[in-house]
Amino acid sequence: MNDSEDVQRLIRLKRYETPGEAYFEGFLKDFKERQRAEMLRGSARSLLLERIGMWFDELGGARRFVPIGAMAATALGIGLYFVGPQREESASSTMTASQGNAGPAGEAAAMETILLKLPKPKVRIPERSDVSSREGAPILPASAQSRLREL
Amino acid sequence: MPEVDRAPSSGEVPVAAVPQALPALSPAPLEEAEDRPGRRPDPDLDLVERARSGDTHAFDALVEKYTPKLYGLVYHMTSNREDSYDILQDVFAKAYRALKRFRGKSSFYTWIYSIATNMTLNFLKKRNRRRNLSLNDVDLSIENDPDFIEATSKSDPVREANLSELQQRLNMAMQKLSVDHRTVVTMFDIQAMPHAEIARILGISEGTVRSRLFYAHRQLQAYLEDFRK
CATH class of the missing domain: 1.10.10.10 (Winged helix-like DNA-binding domain superfamily/Winged helix DNA-binding domain)
Known part of the structure; x- marks a missing residue:
């Protein structure tokens, strides 16, 4: 019997290291509980991530194209980010134009907004109760005017 | 089936360099390990089909059947009973989730054995080199x-x-x-x-x-x- 066979015989003895029947019964019980808990939880996100991971694992030879695909997706995302606001602006201008051509009701509403005017405020000048507005009023009050004449 | 990149070991040599007298102690072939052409039907096919259609009891039967064998694989590779327990729980959980993708190209035994092997290898690569043994009696x-x-x-x-x-x-x-x-x-x-x-x-x-x-x-x-x- 050679040395290799001796070693193999010794290593084979490791199969006598067993945890016992009770261990396996407890294992199955724990697994059932875990399985039920997972089913109840139903974490869609983790399942999605795991399946994506598995899909990548299965890609095999095509795995080298993954970085290219990721770069393309990033570029697309950046492009959409910059194009997005411009679309919003053009959409709002189109909306204003369409409001202008919205028919008689729309026109009336627009006219009301334009023709709305506030009344002119009436300004009272002290010691000249007869003057109701600034138009045509002397710059100096009457007392000052008389003093000016005396001078 | 998850793949694990395995770099060839430093000690590998061409087949021709290995003495032909090596398998002196040929082990008895496993009953479930016949995936060659003309193989007999997978003995677990019925349980697998039922488990795939949502019968959790059928999958429990598969777990019960293969736990001792898979435990042996994981335990002898890790020499740690607690780690073996955790890894094996993860193996069956993953197998259950992946069961819908099992196409029957190999036997269920080979398929789940591959999952257990790959998960154990991944675990060992992450584990610290120095680890206390935790052995069964x-x-x-x-x-x-x-x-x-x-x-x-x-x-x-x-x-x-x-x-x-x-x-x-x-x-x-x-x-x-x-x-x-x-x-x-x-x-x-x-x-x-x-x-x-x-x-x-x-x-x-x-x-x-x-x-x-x-x-x-x-x-x-x-x-x-x-x-x-």
Whole structure:
């Protein structure tokens, strides 16, 4: 019997290291509980991530194209980010134009907004109760005017 | 099936360089390990179909059936019973989630064995190099094993060592092997799987399996030198 066979015989003895029947019964019980808990939880996100991971694992030879695909997706995302606001602006201008051509009701509403005017405020000048507005009023009050004449 | 990148071991050699007399102790082929053309139907097919359609009891039956065998694989590779427990729970959970993608190209046994192997290899790659052993008790029926009787009759160190010491030495020797070498030793020597089945599960050639076994045995001889005097 050679040395290799001796070693193999010794290593084979490791199969006598067993945890016992009770261990396996407890294992199955724990697994059932875990399985039920997972089913109840139903974490869609983790399942999605795991399946994506598995899909990548299965890609095999095509795995080298993954970085290219990721770069393309990033570029697309950046492009959409910059194009997005411009679309919003053009959409709002189109909306204003369409409001202008919205028919008689729309026109009336627009006219009301334009023709709305506030009344002119009436300004009272002290010691000249007869003057109701600034138009045509002397710059100096009457007392000052008389003093000016005396001078 | 999840794939694990496995770099070839430093000790691998071309098939032609491996002595042909290597498989002197050919293990008995496993009943479930027949994936070659013309194989008989998968004995688990009915349970698998029922489990795929949502019958959790059918999957429980599969778990019950394969837990001892898969536990042996994981335990002998990790030499840690707590880690083995956790890994195996994850293996069955993952298998259950992936069951819908099982196409029956291989037997269910080969499929789930591959999942267990890959998850264990991934675990060992992440685990610290130094890790305490956490070993199961040795079944006392070992004293009736012909290999044990022969080892104790011809080797003084084995005879003098108690069972616990022998167990410690064997596990320490196993943990000194590279992960790839430990895997083939576990499958071939401890679990008695044929070369073809090991090759299929690991996704390597039979020649590579023999090569790894050859170098693993040579390393074990060195580690257990004093037990073979």
